[in-house]
Amino acid sequence: MRRRGARNFAARLLAWYARQQRDLPWRRTRDPYRIWVSEIMLQQTRAQAVIPYYERFLSRFPTVAALAEAAESDVLAAWSGLGYYSRARNLQKAARAIVAAGGFPRDYEALRRLPGIGPYTAAAIASIAFGQPHAVLDGNVLRVLARLENDPADIASSRTRARFQQMAGRLLEPKDPAAFNQAMMELGATVCLPRAPRCLLCPVAQDCRALAAGTAEQLPVKLRPGRQERIEQTLVRVEKRGRLLLRQRPADAGRMAGFWELPAVEDLPGVRLNGALGSFRHTITRHLYVFTVRSGTLARAPRGFRWLSGAELGALPLSTAARKALRLGNFPQGFVPKL
DNA sequence: AATCCGGGGCA
DNA sequence: TGCCCAGGATT
Incomplete structure (x- = not known):
C-alpha cells in the first residue's frame, strides 16, 4: 500500500x-x-x-x-x-x-x-x-x-x-x-x-x-450511543387437549410478519392464570424484553388465535421468543423446539 | 443521516 | 452487560 x-x-x-x-x-x-x-x-x-x-x-x-x-x-x-x-x-x-x-x-x-x-x-x-x-x-x-x-x-x-x-x-x-x-x-x-x-x-x-x-x-472509532430499552411482558401458555393457543402476526406487521407467537396476558381477556413457568430475556435489536411465562386456561380461542399441535408447530415459522417460552416446560409432547 | 430489523456469542 | 457480526430498506 x-x-x-x-x-x-x-x-x-x-x-x-x-x-x-x-x-x-x-x-x-x-x-x-x-x-x-x-x-x-x-x-x-x-x-x-x-x-x-x-x-x-x-x-x-x-x-x-x-x-x-x-x-x-x-x-x-x-x-x-x-x-x-x-x-x-x-x-x-x-x-x-x-x-x-x-x-x-x-x-x-x-x-x-x-x-x-x-x-x-x-x-x-x-x-x-x-x-x-x-x-x-x-x-x-x-x-x-x-x-x-x-x-x-x-x-x-x-x-x-x-x-x-x-x-x-x-x-x-x-x-x-x-x-x-x-x-x-x-x-x-x-x-x-x-x-x-x-x-x-x-x-x-x-x-x-x-x-x-x-x-x-x-480502532475503528464508532460513534452512536444507541441506548437499550427494557420491556417487561407476561406471556401465557394456554393448552387444551394437547394443543397450544397461538396467534399469527398480521401480514402487515412491521416486524416478524406472519410469524406465530404466544399471546401476551393482555391479549386474552377472561384468561384464568395459573402458576408461573419461568422467565427469560430476549434481545431484539435495541429492545431488551424480559418475559415471564405463565400457564393459563381459556374456554375458547379469541379472534385471530388457533389451537395448534406440536406437529403443526414444526412446519410453521415460530418466533424465537416463542421457542424459548416453550422450552420452559414440556409442551407439547414430543415437540422439541430447535434453537 | 437516523432508525429499524433478530439473534447469538463473546469478554 | 455491551458490542459486534460477510447490511439493507425505509423515513
Whole structure:
C-alpha cells in the first residue's frame, strides 16, 4: 500500500489466505445461486451461525427455480431462527425476478437492483461468483482499513464509508478479486478482531500504521450511543387437549410478519392464570424484553388465535421468543423446539 | 443521516 | 452487560 505498494500488500494477504482460510461450505462452490444465498445469510450474521441454516436451506431449495416456486411460509420456516426475516422475503422476491428475467444477473448494477442486495452484497457476488473487480466493504473490511491507516474517523458516517470504499478499491488485487475480498474479510474475522487483535499472527502487520502507533485496539472509532430499552411482558401458555393457543402476526406487521407467537396476558381477556413457568430475556435489536411465562386456561380461542399441535408447530415459522417460552416446560409432547 | 430489523456469542 | 457480526430498506 504505502511503503511497499499495494501489490506486495495483496501478495502477503493472498498468500496468508491461501494457507489459513477456514473451510466454509460456500467456498466449495462457484454456483452464483449458492454464493448469493450465503451472502444474504451472512448479512449481520456470523459464519458459524449460518452454516447449519445454509446446508438445510439449500437441500430444501436447491435451485433458484425451486426457491421461486416455494410457498413463502416454507421459506420463512427454513429461515426461522436466523433473524432479519426481510432477508428471506427479499431473497424469494429476487428469485422470482431472476426466473422471470431468464437468468442470473452477472454485473454489479443489475445485481444491485434486486431486492435485498445492497452495495456490499452486489460487490460480493460480482467478485466471488463472476470474478469482477468490485471491492467489498463490510464491518471486517472497515476495521482492517481503519487500522492499516490508523484512521480515527467515525465509521458510522457515510462520508467515512465512501472514503474507505475508495481505499478498498485501490488495494483490490484485480487478478483475483474473489480471493482478495474474501481474504480481507477473513483477516477481520480471524486475526484483526474487534478486541484483542492478534497482531503477532497478522500477515500484513508491516503495513499497519495502527500497530506501529499502538492504537489498534482503539480502532475503528464508532460513534452512536444507541441506548437499550427494557420491556417487561407476561406471556401465557394456554393448552387444551394437547394443543397450544397461538396467534399469527398480521401480514402487515412491521416486524416478524406472519410469524406465530404466544399471546401476551393482555391479549386474552377472561384468561384464568395459573402458576408461573419461568422467565427469560430476549434481545431484539435495541429492545431488551424480559418475559415471564405463565400457564393459563381459556374456554375458547379469541379472534385471530388457533389451537395448534406440536406437529403443526414444526412446519410453521415460530418466533424465537416463542421457542424459548416453550422450552420452559414440556409442551407439547414430543415437540422439541430447535434453537 | 437516523432508525429499524433478530439473534447469538463473546469478554 | 455491551458490542459486534460477510447490511439493507425505509423515513
